Amino acid sequence: MGLVGDISSIEYQGLFNENFFNINSINRNKLLSLESTLQIFENPLTLKKETFLANFIKTKYDGLGYRNRDMDMVIMVDISGSMGSSLGKSTNSCLSLAKIAINKLTTKINPNDRLGVIEFNDLANTVYPLQAVKDTTELKNHVDKMKPNGGTTLSVAIKAGIEMIRQNFEKDKEKRIVFLTDMNDLSDKAFEAHIKEAAKENIFISIIGIGLSFNSSFTERISKNKGLNYFSAIKEEHLDKIIVEDFEYNFFPLAFNVSLEFKSGNYLVSKTFGSGYEKKEEVDKSEWNLQNHKLNDETFKNIVKFLLLYFQRIKKRLPKPILAGICNCLKYNKKTICNINSFYSGVLKNNEEGGLTMEGGLILLRLDEEKVSTGDKSAIVTLKYEDIYGNVLSDDYIVNTKQNKEDEEKSSSKAIEEAVGIYYYGSFLRRCIKFSNKNKDYDYMKPENLQKSTESVKKTLETLLSKNKTLYNKFCEKVDKMVDIMNKNNEKNKEKENQQQIPVVEVNNQQDNLIWRIWRIISLIY
Numbered sequence: 001m002g003l004v005g006d007i008s009s010i011e012y013q014g015l016f017n018e019n020f021f022n023i024n025s026i027n028r029n030k031l032l033s034l035e036s037t038l039q040i041f042e043n044p045l046t047l048k049k050e051t052f053l054a055n056f057i058k059t060k061y062d063g064l065g066y067r068n069r070d071m072d073m074v075i076m077v078d079i080s081g082s083m084g085s086s087l088g089k090s091t092n093s094c095l096s097l098a099k100i101a102i103n104k105l106t107t108k109i110n111p112n113d114r115l116g117v118i119e120f121n122d123l124a125n126t127v128y129p130l131q132a133v134k135d136t137t138e139l140k141n142h143v144d145k146m147k148p149n150g151g152t153t154l155s156v157a158i159k160a161g162i163e164m165i166r167q168n169f170e171k172d173k174e175k176r177i178v179f180l181t182d183m184n185d186l187s188d189k190a191f192e193a194h195i196k197e198a199a200k201e202n203i204f205i206s207i208i209g210i211g212l213s214f215n216s217s218f219t220e221r222i223s224k225n226k227g228l229n230y231f232s233a234i235k236e237e238h239l240d241k242i243i244v245e246d247f248e249y250n251f252f253p254l255a256f257n258v259s260l261e262f263k264s265g266n267y268l269v270s271k272t273f274g275s276g277y278e279k280k281e282e283v284d285k286s287e288w289n290l291q292n293h294k295l296n297d298e299t300f301k302n303i304v305k306f307l308l309l310y311f312q313r314i315k316k317r318l319p320k321p322i323l324a325g326i327c328n329c330l331k332y333n334k335k336t337i338c339n340i341n342s343f344y345s346g347v348l349k350n351n352e353e354g355g356l357t358m359e360g361g362l363i364l365l366r367l368d369e370e371k372v373s374t375g376d377k378s379a380i381v382t383l384k385y386e387d388i389y390g391n392v393l394s395d396d397y398i399v400n401t402k403q404n405k406e407d408e409e410k411s412s413s414k415a416i417e418e419a420v421g422i423y424y425y426g427s428f429l430r431r432c433i434k435f436s437n438k439n440k441d442y443d444y445m446k447p448e449n450l451q452k453s454t455e456s457v458k459k460t461l462e463t464l465l466s467k468n469k470t471l472y473n474k475f476c477e478k479v480d481k482m483v484d485i486m487n488k489n490n491e492k493n494k495e496k497e498n499q500q501q502i503p504v505v506e507v508n509n510q511q512d513n514l515i516w517r518i519w520r521i522i523s524l525i526y
Contacts, residue, residue, distance in 0.1 A: 010429045015422050016274035017360035019471065020349055021056070021415040025356070028060045032255055032343065034383045036399040037416045044424055044460035045431070045444050045453055051267065052423075053365040053399065054416035055260055055381060057340075062358060063348030065248025068388075070112040071174040073251075074130060074161045075102055077146060078181035078210075080121045084148030085182075087211055087234055094211040095148050098180035101208065101239045102143050105178075106136045108247045114173075116164050117143060121150030124160035130168045152181070155190035158205070162198050175203045176251055182211040192225070199226040204342075206251060208233055208242060226256055226341045246347060255343040255385040260363060262338075264379035265301065267367040272338050273423055274363045293327075300327075338363060343385065351467075364419045414467055421464030425475045428457045432482050436489065447490045454483050 027033040035056040043050050059066075083095040092100075102117065109115055116130030117139070127142045161177040177198070195205050204227030211234065229250065231242045242250060262269055293301070304327060311318045347359040369377075378400035386392050435445035444453040458476055465472040 010426050010433070012273040012423065012426050015426050016362055016364070016419070019418070019422060020351075020357040020359050021362050021418055022351060022467070023056055023058065023356050023358050023415060026058055026060070026062050026348075030395075031060055031387060031393070032258070032383060032385050033058050033060075034260075034381060034395070034397045036381050036397055037413060038377075038379070038399050039413070039416050039420075041420050041464075042460075044456040045428065045442075047456075051367040051369065052416060052420050053262075053267075053367055053379070053381075054419050055363045055365065056358070056361055056415065057258065057260075057343065057363070057383065058358070058361070059254060059343070059345045061254060061345035063356075064345065065246075066252045066254050066345040067248045068252065068254075069172060069174050070110060071176065071251070072114045072116075072130060072165055072168070072170065073105070073109075074116040074118060074164050074177045075105065076124075076157045076161050076177060076179045076181070077102070077117065077119045077127070077143075078121070078152060078157075078179070079119045079146050079148050080150055080152040080182075081148055082152070082182055083210075085211065092236070093148070094182050095146065097210050097233065097236065097239065099143050099146070100236055101180055101210075101233070101243055103136075103140060104239055104243045106133055106139065107244060109133055114168070115139070118157065118160050118164065119146050120153070120157035120160065122153050122156065123150075124157050126160075126164070130164050154179075154181070155194060158191055158194040158198070162194065162201075162203060165203055166201075174252060175201075177203065177205050178251075179205065179207045180210055181207065183207070183209050195225045195228060199228075202227075204228060204253065206230070208239075210234075224341055227253055229342065229344070249345050249347055253342045253344055253388070255387055256341065258340040258343045258383075258385040260338045261382040261384065262365065262379060263382070264367075264377070266377035267369060267379055269365050270368045271366040272363060273366070274360075274419070338365075362415065362419050364416075364423060366423075417464045417466075418468060418471070421461050421471075421475075424457060424460055424464070425479070428453075428479060429482055432486060436486060445486075447487075450483060450486060450490075454479060 024035060035058060037054045038051070039054075040049055040051050042048070077095075077098050079095060083098070084093050086093050087097065106115070111132065113132070114130050115128070115133050116126070117128035119125050119127050127146065128139055133139055157179070158177065165175050165177070198205065205225070206228070207230040209230060209232045231238075231250070233239050233242060293304070307323075307326065308318070346361045349357050349359075351357045378398060381397045381399060382394060383397065384392065384394045431440065431442055431445060434440040435442050443449060458479060461472055461475055461479075465475070
């Protein structure tokens with residue numbers, strides 16, 4: 001039987017973050033700003049209409065990188081036995097790739113920066129004390145001596161890294177501990193406790209997962225800590241991008257506790273994609289006024305309508321302050337919040353048409369209509385964040401269907417099409433896996449409907465990814481590969497079912513009857 005893979009290998013956050021999306025201009029006057037687009041699409045599998053809201057969180061340093069201070073960086077090198085394993089067909093081992101990474105990092109160090117190196121397995125050992133790198137040859141000689149052996153204890157390593165920074169503490173420097181590891185130690189809860197402890201002292205963690213055994217689900221869980229980010233590197237080119245090309249984008253956070261709050265009288269958020277965080281609901285404690293009244297739910301609006309009609313009927317005037325007080329007592333709206341612990345500047349590229357594209361940074365909300373209604377529908381998205389100095393900032397952005405019709409030709413409209421295309425692609429693969437593993441039963445995934453469903457998905461992707469043929473071809477290739485595996489598995493299942501059927505045998509005499517009984521006993525045993 002062919003393997004369709006594990007569902008954890010298809011993560012929406014990963015799919016979104018590795019793609020470049022079309023965006024409009026960058027606001028260089030605000031640290032963080034938001035670009036939102038609302039649009040309706042038809043699901044290629046269920047054929048139902050779905051409403052999506054694409055949100056781009058942009059920074060004033062996008063395309064420029066952000067480095068506002070000198071840095072103290074401690075590199076933690078995993079030298080456990082598993083780091084000696086080779087990377088697929090490559091001659092490089094995980095450890096040799098880690099050594100290459102250290103050499104590349106030295107090219108990004110400024111004269112006032114300090115670098116330290118600690119090797120670890122079950123124990124931690126200082127290879128190069130935290131200091132300014134005046135002689136890269138000396139550092140390279142120390143690093144070259146590292147050999148793979150022993151187990152992996154991440155908590156021992158991070159404790160040593162934190163202690164190295166504490167003993168050489170300089171207040172105004174960016175402090176970061178970078179792990180070069182295959183992350184084979186997945187049960188170390190103390191490691192996560194130390195990450196939280198370090199963040200309180202503004203000592204932040206980066207994990208570069210080296211090798212094919214990199215565990216994305218574990219790393220994604222711990223990345224919900226302040227200042228922590230993670231990357232995966234299988235080839236030397238990956239290290240070039242993470243450590244050299246994108247150094248100013250990956251190691252200097254410019255905002256923390258970034259959140260999107262969604263509030264609408266027309267929509268409810270059913271799912272979030274691209275942030276790594278599930279949505280959560282909180283009571284909306286904002287003050288009622290005539291401007292935000294339309295964003296309340298239908299039940300509340302009907303109560304206010306009845307109240308106003310009653311006072312109109314008894315010919316009494318209801319002053320606005322009293323009306324606002326009554327409304328604040330009655331109101332019990334909820335708002336949806338999506339949190340991001342740390343935010344970094346984004347990498348920009350020019351597209352073929354000369355417009356701007358940004359790597360990742362998009363959060364997609366799938367919306368359900370609270371009440372089916374005609375006319376324009378609207379929502380308020382509030383962007384809140386904390387800068388590196390602890391100042392809390394907030395801005396409201398209004399988005400509606402009317403605005404979307406006027407902006408159809410803008411880059412943001414192309415971005416939401418690409419984002420929804422990526423979602424439908426990921427959703428198709430995930431449903432293939434669920435169906436094949438018998439975790440879910442979808443009619444459109446059954447053998448007799450699979451071909452039609454596949455054609456519908458590919459047709460939708462062709463439309464939504466019309467401006468990104470490379471991505472479209474890549475997705476179609478993976479869809480075809482998945483469907484081919486499923487078709488082969490279906491054929492094998494059918495053959496197996498046919499073999500298990502007991503054939504009808506005509507019994508003409510006593511000898512044939514005896515042979516039939518023997519055959520039946522053997523078939524039942526085996």
